[in-house]
Amino acid sequence: MRSYLSVRVCNFSQLCAKIGTKRSVVKLYFHGKKTRKTKNGDRPRTRKSPLTVRWCLIQGFHTCNALILRIEEERRREMTLKVYGHRLSQPSRAIIIFCKVNGIDFEEVTIDFTTGKHRLPDFKEINPMAEVPAIVHGDLKLFESHAILCYLASAFPGVPDRWYPADIISRAKIQSILDWHHSNLRRGALNYCINSALGPVRSLPLNPQAAIEDEKILSASLSKLESVWLKGDAKFLLGNLQPSVADLSLACEIMQLEVVDEKDRKRILGPHPKILEWIDNVKCATSPHFEEVHEHLQEVKARIALLKSA
The missing domain is CATH 1.20.1050.10 (Glutathione S-transferase Yfyf (Class Pi); Chain A, domain 2)
Known part of the structure; x- marks a missing residue:
């Protein structure tokens, strides 16, 4: 099962809404940018990663895990x-x-x-x-x-x-x-x-x-x-x-x-x-x-x- 620690940008707002977290408390990190030279070799240009982003909470990964547990608990309550x-x-x-x-x-x-x-x-x-x-x-x-x-x-x-x-x-x-x-x-x-x-x-x-x-x-x-x-x-x-x-x-x-x-x-x-x-x-x-x-x-x-x- 794919970790919540790696999500697609298109699903990010949805995920924040699901776990009741504001976007402002989350740091987003694009995957490392890659560079390549132009044909004439005089000017590099950057290439951004795909839409997949890696995110972590300011409080650390343990907070992220707590929120994931909260999602699961909510799901269990719905299925009681x-x-x-x-x-x-x-x-x-x-x-x-x-x-x-x-x-x-x-x-x-x-x-x-x-x-x-x-x-x-x-x-x-x-x-x-x-x-x-x-x-x-x-x-x-x-x-x-x-x-x-x-x-x-x-x-x-x-x-x-x-x-x-x-x-x-x-x-x-x-x-x-x-x-x-x-x-x-x-x-x-x-x-x-x-x-x-x-x-x-x-x-x-x-x-x-x-x-x-x-x-x-x-x-x-x-x-x-x-x-x-x-x-x-x-x-x-x-x-x-x-x-x-x-x-x-x-x-x-x-x-x-x-x-x-x-x-x-x-x-x-x-x-x-x-x-x-x-x-x-x-x-x-x-x-x-x-x-x-x-x-x-x-x-x-x-x-x-x-x-x-x-």
């Missing part, structure tokens, strides 16, 4: 990952945990959808669907949690391949679980939790009759999950030895049942010991971040209890 979400949101939790586990530097921006903040114009510029989560990374604005998880697993160096493998067959199998998730497990778990417990928190009425139908979808989804992707002694989905983005996304979905009555949770999850063991495996593999991010559910549960007693 921003995660817009809320810890009551299952997919938001999955993304936050993923970033923490993999050491991805990010800024968590809370969008409280329980008070309608997700419908404000500023957020809808990021996600026109007005749902959390969403991310901004440089010029990229991205929504839909599965797309975000796959992007993060691919875009950031150092993320282990197991999360979203480069192998196209392994990746396709993970993608099939993610596609199934939205119209099955998520549909049942999300609606059941809203209609049986979370409704008042979101300014919605409880709907016990709808919750009965939602529970049927949820139970059928849990049975499918257990029989298709957690066969035998599988520690993680697809029989993998380590969790993938699918494990994290689906485990966070089922963890939402923490907000419902304990008896209802035991009735739904009790018949599925493999599911409970698998969730424990995901917790262990992502500890302590999994537990820390899910602490918010206990706060919500306490809030539900207060609303019921009011």
Whole structure:
């Protein structure tokens, strides 16, 4: 990479503007002039160097390096990952945990959808669907949690391949679980939790009759999950030895049942010991971040209890 210590004249003003330095504090030096004699040998003439100039700051080269670092810091700030979400949101939790586990530097921006903040114009510029989560990374604005998880697993160096493998067959199998998730497990778990417990928190009425139908979808989804992707002694989905983005996304979905009555949770999850063991495996593999991010559910549960007693 070419050093900033040598720049073209046409870019010099641009560079000074970029680093916030006035031209007056910079000394310019043309490359050494060369001389050559005329044909008759009696009068030399000078030949100036090309437009490339060499420059240094009055304070010395260390100041120059500091300014270069400033440029890089500014660029890093522009590229800081921003995660817009809320810890009551299952997919938001999955993304936050993923970033923490993999050491991805990010800024968590809370969008409280329980008070309608997700419908404000500023957020809808990021996600026109007005749902959390969403991310901004440089010029990229991205929504839909599965797309975000796959992007993060691919875009950031150092993320282990197991999360979203480069192998196209392994990746396709993970993608099939993610596609199934939205119209099955998520549909049942999300609606059941809203209609049986979370409704008042979101300014919605409880709907016990709808919750009965939602529970049927949820139970059928849990049975499918257990029989298709957690066969035998599988520690993680697809029989993998380590969790993938699918494990994290689906485990966070089922963890939402923490907000419902304990008896209802035991009735739904009790018949599925493999599911409970698998969730424990995901917790262990992502500890302590999994537990820390899910602490918010206990706060919500306490809030539900207060609303019921009011």
